[in-house]
Amino acid sequence: MTAQELVMRMLPPFTGWLALGALALPDGSPARVAAVVLFLAAGPGTALVRIWWPALRVRPAGAPAADWDPRFARRTGLLEGLLLVPLISVAAVTVTATALLAAHAFSGRRVLLVLTLLTMLAAYCPRTRPS
Numbered sequence: 001m002t003a004q005e006l007v008m009r010m011l012p013p014f015t016g017w018l019a020l021g022a023l024a025l026p027d028g029s030p031a032r033v034a035a036v037v038l039f040l041a042a043g044p045g046t047a048l049v050r051i052w053w054p055a056l057r058v059r060p061a062g063a064p065a066a067d068w069d070p071r072f073a074r075r076t077g078l079l080e081g082l083l084l085v086p087l088i089s090v091a092a093v094t095v096t097a098t099a100l101l102a103a104h105a106f107s108g109r110r111v112l113l114v115l116t117l118l119t120m121l122a123a124y125c126p127r128t129r130p131s
Helices: 003-022 030-056 072-102 108-124
Strands: none
Touching: 003 030, 003 108, 030 072, 030 108, 072 108
16 A cells, blocks of 8 residues: 555545544634534545445446447546545434434534544445455
C-alpha cells in the first residue's frame, strides 16, 4: 500500500474525528457546522463505497448502440460512485440514529461517535472481490 492510498483510506475516519473535535466549538459556529455536515454527508458513504466498488464495477453500464460514446462507461461509473456516497451516508446516519433512538440513548455526539467508529472499521476492511 502506498502512502497516497493510505491517506485516501484514512481520510473519512479523520473527518469523523475532526467532526467530533469540532463539537468543542461554540454552538452554531460555522466551522462546527461545516465539519459535522461534511462528515455526515460523505464520511461513512466514502468508506463503504470503497469496500464495495470492485464488486459494483463487474458489469459496466451499457449504452444504446446508435450513439455509443467510448467514454460512457467511465463517466457513468464515476457518476454512480459520486451518487452512492451521499445516499449511503444518509442511510448510515438514519440507521444509526434510529438504533440509538430505539435504545433510548440518542444524542448528536453518540451518533457522530458511532458513525466515526463505523467509518474506521470500514476503512480497515479489505475491498470485495469481483465475482
